[in-house]
Amino acid sequence: MKWYSVAATLIAPSQAALRFGCSTLSIQRLDPLVEPGHMPSAHVHQIVGGNAFNATMTGDIGEKATCTTCTFTEDFSNYWTAAMFFRHENGSYKKVPIMQNAALPSGINGGMTIYYTQKDFNSNGNKKITAFPKGFRMTVGSPTTDSLDKAKKNVGLRFVCLQDKNTRFPELPDFPTKPCKGGIMTVHHFPACWDGKNLDSPDHQSHMYNTNKEAFQEAGPCPASHPVRVPQVAYETLWDTTQFSSMWPKDGSNPFFLSYGDNKGYGTHADYVFGWKGDSLQRAMDSNCMFTACENGKPLKSQGVAAMNKCAVKSSINENLDTWLSELPGGGMGTKREVRFRA
Template identity: 70%
Template sequence: MMKGFSQVAALAALIAPSQAALRFACGTVTIQRLDPVVEPGNIGSAHLHQVVGGNAFNASMNGDIGNQGTCTTCTFSEDFSNYWTAVLFFKHTNGSYKRVKIMENDALPAGVNGGMTIYYTQQDFNSNGKQKITAFKPGFRMTVGSPTQGKDGLVKHKGLRFTCLTNGKSTRFPEVDDFPKTPCKSGLMTEHHFPACWDGKNLDSPDHQSHMYDTQPTGFAAGGACPSSHPVRMPQLAYETLWDTAEFANMWPKDGSNPFIFSYGDQEGHAYGTHADYMFGWKGDSLQKAMDSSCMFNACEGGKPLKSQSVAEMNKCQAKQLVKENIDGWLPALPGQQMAKRDSKRKY
């Protein structure tokens, strides 16, 4: 079970300076149907994504992403990586859909435009386990979870969880493996923890996951030793996305059925297909410097050792909109689903 932020900070302060952990905000850079990892080149991917990070985000992305783009929505101005997840929608009893907006974490600066919380930690929140942490390399990418996985996928990926924000945005437990069964007073948080053991050779793999291996029992917990097949310990990457579901509290179906659905269209009323994508894009050796340091959270800002920027600068950054479609207001279908239904009727 994940500790609250205040508990984490207090515990970290008591430990010798061998730890390094980044926790920072990245505002929305775009919301559109693009996926340069799973569907490279497709202008109009299968489902809608909530994307943060560098403004070079595009249908196809190759090379050193840290040298592409002109700005980033992240606190650290050297981080041009892209981080993205499926978008959450509310499904009305009349069959229409409305996009659920995201909101910034209250442990981070106020005013971030649709912020996502990004973490790079070492073995856990409190110690690097005296291991060398090797930063991701230019060209590196990976995914966690899959829109086609069932509940057994969440048994395997214990870092894919949901938290009903019952006591404000700082609620951090209990963590569950599916949508909450009742309205959440302050919103819903989705959590995506990526594996941290690398094979040391491949920047990607056909399934975008096999080059990595997970040894963590759950969330922000100490991972076991990396296996010989994946011997390189990399940062523990995690996303927290806070969805502002409170808008829909009074629209909850009277039969008690779950009204939320992710943009990939799981019509079973479950969230087992939750997933996230990552494309590394830190400039130069900036991330390695951070992992080699003893800074924690906002103490890493202001050149100690990472350069940082204001919320206003973060919010000005946007990626080019390549897929022209309406994603706001009440929609008759999930974005991309009308086209999918049409194409399914074609004869080839």
């Protein structure tokens, strides 16, 4: 099933569904949510969004950023995931490049596709969708997930073996076990039920509750403990693994690792810090626009690819990530920082 076929089956839009690109802001070892203040953090992340990103982010980052790598100029949120690496048979590692989604304007520098949806694309069940408050943050998934059975229970955290950039199914709970003709896509869906009180929680997840199903399907009702329906945030990241296909190990083992040392994919995870300016996200959620129809002030201000690509932050960590490396930066799962991350 291809993504455009999903959109083509829509009968009529109900409330807003946002889908937009964000070019890469930075790729470095910082994690202001799980490891605030630590420089470097345990493993490498790919970050998109506003340029207020730093090791100790607090408060309303929508008021602190001056540019964003995302399509909507009022979105200074930050979105990040673990980077992907290829391990050669000689034991060295190379960071896997990121491709842009086929559904987005051409020329975007790597990055991710971001979604803010309302249950599904046919109806939001006439439920009020409340935008996140200023200072809100959350994570989804955990690098401590260590089995396929556990990974299967993390609904919405999946991999897709791409035939081309339009491939969306089947979704897999772990890494593909053979070379993928068009690369690998990682998918991260966040919970969409909030307790209505806490901007964060000690584990960055307990203030949220997941009633979502696989892919972009209609979610179940929010429980009394987490009664506020917030937008369904999701990321898609397309990794250009094709350039390593000729180097696939002779024993057939998977050569791709997430940056914390996971070559199964069980522990795939993602982080989100809200940073929309003013009431812009709420205005969008209250509208009936969909995808590109939400741009150009209808109701959200937008920018072109050149401006998206121009926004960036310098790495705070002095390490070269664009060459062959003798080990994963941070050393993978065995480092002291990683133990602290996993605690």
